[in-house]
Each structure stands twice: as C-alpha cells, then as structure tokens.
Amino acid sequence: MENADVRPTGPALPTGRGDLSYGVVRALRGRPGSGTPLPPRGTAADAAPYGEDLHLALYLCYELHYRGFCGVDPAWEWDPALLALRADLERRFLDALRTDTKRRTDVNEALADLLVEPPDGASASRYLRDEGELWHLREYAAQRSVYHLKEADPHAWVIPRLRGRAKAAMAAIEFEEFGGGRADRIHARLFAGLMTDLGLDTRYGRYVDVATGEMLASVNLMSMFGLHRSLRGALVGHFAAVEVASSPASRRLAEAMRRVGAGEAAAHFYDEHVADDEAHEQLVRREVVGGLLEEEPWLETDVAFGADATGVLDARLAEKLVSAWRDGLSALRTPR
DSSP states (O other), X not given: OOOTTOOSOSOOOOOOOSHHHHHHHHHHTSOTTSSOOOOOTTGGGXXXXXXXXXXXXXXXXXXXXXXXXXXXXXXXXXXXXXXHHHHHHHHHHHHHHHHHSOOOOXXXXXXXXXXXXXXXXXXXXXXXXXXXXXXXXXXXXXXXXXXXXXXXXXXXTTGGGOOHHHHHHHHHHHHHHTTTTOGGXXXXXXXXXXXXXXTOXXXXXXXXXXXXXXXXXXXXXXXXXXXXXXXXXXXXXXXXHHHHHHHHHHHHXXXXXXXXXXXXXXXXXHXXXXXHXXXXXXXXXXXXXXXXXHHOGGGHXXXXXXXXXXXXXXXXXXXXXXXXXXXXXOOSSSOO
C-alpha cells in the first residue's frame, strides 16, 4: 500500500560525498525495510569527525526531523536502523568535540572567549566588512542559508526541557525569532529577503550541495544538541554563544551589505539582529542560563561545553571561508 505522505514536496535529496552519505541517500530513495542496505554499523568510526561525508550523512538523518525531502517516506524519521547509524555518527562527532574543547566549568569564561578576536584575523564578518566583494557576500549567504532558512527551529526543542525562568525567557526570545506573531517578521523570512536582494534562490535546502562540511557541521551541532534531552545544557550554551556573538558580527555584516550596495533587505536582516540580539544577550545570560543553572547547577559544565563547541566550529568555518577568499577562490564546494 502506498504511503499517502510520500509526496513531491520539500527539498531534493543532495548528492552524496562519500560512502556514508551515498549510502544514506540510496536508502532514502526507497522505503524503510525495502532491502536497500544502509552503511554498515561501525563505518562511522573510521570517518573524519569533521569531514564532509560524515556531516552530510548526519545532516540527512537530522533533516528528516525538519521538513524531510521530496519523495522520501516520512517513516524513515524513526526507522531503527537509520537511528542506529545516526547514533554512530553522533558519537564520532561528539567525541571529537569533547577532545577539541576546553574542559571547564565556568560558562561566563566560555562566553567571554567568543568575543576575543582570533589571533590570525580569521573572521568572516570582518573580512566581508573590510574587503568583501558582492560575490563573497553571495557565497556567504548561500552557505548560511542552510541554517538561516530554519533559524530558531533547532533551539525550540529545548523549551519543553526547561522550567521556570529559563523556559519563560527562552519562549519569549523564540517568539521574537518567529516574528512575534507576524509571518512577514519571521527571521527565516527576512533572510529569504536578503537572498532575493543578492540574486539567490530562496528555496529551503537549495544550497546544501554547495555548502562546505564546516557549514554542515555547524548546523548539525544544534540539531544534535536539540534532539537529545541529555544535551539540553549544551544547547543552552550554544544558544547563549549565538546571542553573545551575533550583535557585533551582524553590525559588521550590515556595513558590508551597504558598502557593496547589496540592497535594503540584505542590510535589514542584519540590522534586525543587531537590535534584537543586544537585548537577547542579557536575557539569555540572566534568565535562560541563570534560570537553568538555578534549577540544575550540575549542568554548568554542559553549558560551557556547548558554548566552546560553537566557538570551535565557528572558527573552522571562518578559516575555510577567509582562506579561500584571500586566495581569490570560491569557498563553495562547487562555485556558483
């Protein structure tokens, strides 16, 4: 019997980048249990933990919890074999992050580090403000669309896992991220306006195929934290890190958009984040982080880990982008 939910909606499946992701793509084209094998258990243990193959495979697994893919059976979302493979991918990724982040318990120290200028100057927003050309900004927006077209969605998963002050403040911030009751003010919709100004395709998932492994890893981080109750502290740390770093970076990006004449909607997206995130930063620190740790003080190490992991992956992405642009090269996997 045909599943009525298998309809031609949602983004197309991306192209695989290695044995893991090719195997997941092949399986998703069929039905759960139809005989097309997934990559065998244990394959993930040999994959590069920040590599493109692992992170596209993990992105494919996670995206089933968002909008899915065109023609892919929604029953895959909870298929036991796919969930087992996803657990292997997550373990490989999470182990690397725990190795590569500082083991500290002070969340304020972790958040303060996010505002320190990288010693080698590898800051994408500074490069775009000072040297960026229109094509750089278009590449940056294409990469970032993998997250911004679902902005705030991964963080919403933490709300039912919070209590009291933390829940109330998190819900208030998310309400603003989702437009404060107005569809035209949803941040994902505002980013689509930015993309239109830059001449980019605004379809959800359109640029996954050209996004780097570093970009996919950044998106996968928040999905992994959001989908596991045991990582709720890490998701709060990630959210706090985003809000702390957002306002100064957004100010620089708004200046970059105006300098190259990208368009008013392009600049407006970042203007909105300058204003909103300055207010959100204090609310997150005081009520979301403070409220969570008042209720569950033993989670401070997890909150600090979430902030540190965000910094590690943001630095990897910035280095990838800026090093390519300084050499006059495209930072996309396949230049547009």
